[in-house]
Amino acid sequence: MNFEKNIQKKLIQKLLDIVRFDGPAVQFWEKYIENFTRFCQADRAILTGCVDGEWKIANSYSTKGDAWRLKRFPAHLVEQGLQKKIAAGNVDGITIIAVAVDVGPQEQSPVLLLDIGQRTLSISENTIYLISSIPSLFQAMRLYNKARTDALFFAKLLQIVRAVSDDEKFGLASLRLCNEIASLFYCDQVSLGWEKKGKIKLKSISNMETFEYRANSVWELESAMEESIDQDSEILWPQKDNGKLQTRAHDTYGGIRRVGTIVTLPIRRGREVLGAITCEREKSAFSENEVWRLRLLLEQVAVWLDTLTHTDRWFGRKIYDWATDRLKSFFKIEKTGLKILFTAGIIAFAMLFIPVWTYEVDGTFILKADKTAHITSPIDGFIETVSVSPGDAVEKGGALIDLDVKALLLEKASMLATLSKHQREAEKAVAKNCLADMKIARLMEKETESELEIIAFNLKNASIQSPFAGIVVEGDLTSKLGAPVRQGDLLLKIASLDDLSFEILIEEKDIYDFSIDAGVRIKFVGKPDSVYGAKVTKVVPQAVFSGGANVFKVYAGINYAPEKWWRPGMSGVAKIESGKRSLWWIITHEAFDYLKINFWL
Structure with missing residues (x-):
């Protein structure tokens, strides 16, 4: 009996010792369930919790x-x-004790099920109740230890901030900060870099008053700091679970230094990034709590370090900063009227003289078809049928005009009779053995066959077809049915709608203001609400006289499918991009050109 009491005392002591357990919560619960089960002399135990009901x-x-x-x-x-x-109950012939485990007021209590078999529980309910409250004591102890640790850290943080703030030189303050961080977080080395003209410059290394700036390790360390600043995030190296951050520079630096773990944090003042700090440690990785504490410490000292970068400078730099500050003070709320006037003057000057306005050369255009076909009469004859009129769309090989072939058919019948005659004469000459008559008949036969081939060719061409898909733009023959035509007479004109370009007329004074491939904006007279784009493809070097002035023809092409309603001959207004100009130049250049030409200025 005394032996069992001694065992229970030991188990109670173990349960009480668990309250001060400082390991992970998972290990706490394993120890707690094991000792609770043994103390109740149960065979098995299960801890259950309620998740989503x-x-x-x-x-x-x-x-x-x-x-x-x-x-x-x-x-x-x-x-x-x-x-x-x-509570106690019998499940499947087994006595089970259900104990609600107290884990504190913030969470719902889990329930521990104890299998005591056929035995009766020899421990009082009060004792079990007290043991079930151990997890809440464990939680309270953890919170107490965390609060105590945080209080000690904040006290140390205030000491570091005060010590750094006592230094009036940036070099001494940054070195002190590195040394204090190395001591507080048990780091092997702490390095501080500061931003200068978009680059990080290494300023201090813990426990080192001087170092070689040109060393390869220094360059790689600066690259690692820039890697953290570029991604605007703390970088823990090596990363766990294939993190999303890029750590190439940290990989290189870690390989050079051969350290176990590295953490780099940007130093910020508000949203502005001032620099970065890199901590190295061989034995253990940096925890999330340590990274948070580092971030908090850097936020406290960032303002003073930034202030020292402005005050701890040589005399000339201080004069420059003073002049810059005076200029900034000009834009404060004092002397508002003068500042508004000055600002308006600067804006007006910028609008007039800074070349930010797009200048365009004006011109008129005509829509041209790059591919056209003049349909002429292949033979002398009469128009029998006309299948199209101006404006009709035609397909490749589509019927256009049929000429009357009655005369050709009669001529073909006559030639066939003549051919039969010459063939019979040749056969008679062969029968009479007259060689000369046979040769003459054969020659006449070949001549007749040649004439038949010409007639067949004319018959084939008597039905005129379109050489490509397009639209009829000229030639109304619907009122000329039966009219005679001679070979070579122009009947129709067909234009392809797939290859269209704009023929733009530009005045001589504007021809040098743009170049090939310049952008063009197009507006049709019949549809002024729509604007279409094009590019200059060719400038004809020969001027032509039109509208009382010399003009040049400029051709602009498109790289997209033309609209279905576009037709050759349509006109409108074109504007060709001529680059950026100042508003002053746009307003006055024509007047200055007039003065230069007429007054020889």
Whole structure:
């Protein structure tokens, strides 16, 4: 009996020792369930918790080493244990004790199920109730230890901030900060870099008053700091679980230094990044709590370090900064009227003389078809049928005009009779053995065959077809049915709608203001609400006289499908881009050109 009491005392002591356990929570629960099970002399135990309204097994323990497999989960017993704190019931012939475990007021209590077999529980409910409250004591102890640790850290942080603030030189303040961080976080080396003209310059290394700026390791360290600043994030090296941050520079620097872990944090003042600090440690990785503390410390000293970068400078630099500050003070609220006037003058000057306005050369255009066909009469004859009129769309090989072929057919019949005659004469000459007559007949036969081939060719061409898909733009023959035509007479004109370009007329004075490939804006007279784009493809070097002035023809092409309603001959206004000009030049250049030409200025 005394032996069992001694064992229970030891188990109670172990349970009390668990309150001061400083390891992970998972290990705490394993130790707690094991000792609770042994103290109650149970065979097995299961810790259950309610997740989204459903009870699930969180942890288990067995003194026999086997798993406890329940045929059915005793949900009713668990609910009773949660309500009464301690409840007992029989499940599948086994006595089970359900104990609500106190984990504090913030969370719902889990329930511990104890398998005591056929035995009766020899421990009082008060004792079990006290043991079930150990997790809440553990939580309270953890919070106390964290609060105590944080209080000590904040006290140390205030000491560091005060010590750094006492230094009036940037070099001494940055070196002191590196040394203090190395001591507080047990770092092997701490380095501080400062931003200058978009680059990071290494300023201090812990426990080192001087270092070689041109060393390869220094360059790689600066690259690692810039890598953190460019991504605007703290970088822990080596990364866990294939992190999303780029760590190429840290990989290189870590390989040179051969350290276990590195953390780099940007130094910020508000949203402005001032520099970065890199901490190195061989033995253990930096925890998230340590990174948070580092970030907090840097936020406290960033303002003073930034102030020292402006005050700890040579005399000439201070004069420059003073002049810059005076200029900034000009834009404060004092002397508002003068400042508004001055600002308006600067804006007006910028608008007039800074070349930010797009200048365009004006011209008129005519839509031209790059591919046209003049349809002429292939033979002498008469127009029999006309299938198209101006404006009609035609396909490649489509019928256009049919000429009357009656005369050709009669001529073909006559030639066939003549051919038959010459063939018979040749056969008679062969029968009479007259060689000369036979040769003459054969020659006449070949001559007749040649004439038949000409007639067949004319018959084939008597039906005129379109050489390509397009539209009829000229030639109204619907009123000329039966009219005679001679070979070579122009009948129709067809233009392709797939190859269109703009023929733009530009005045001589503007021809040098743009170049090939300049952008063009097009507006049609019939549709002024729409603007279309084009590019200059060719400038004809020969001027022509039009509208009382010399003009040059400029051709502009398009790289997209033309609109279905576009037709050759349409006109409108074109504006050719001529680059950026100042508003003053745009307003006055024509007047100055007039004066230069007429007054020889």
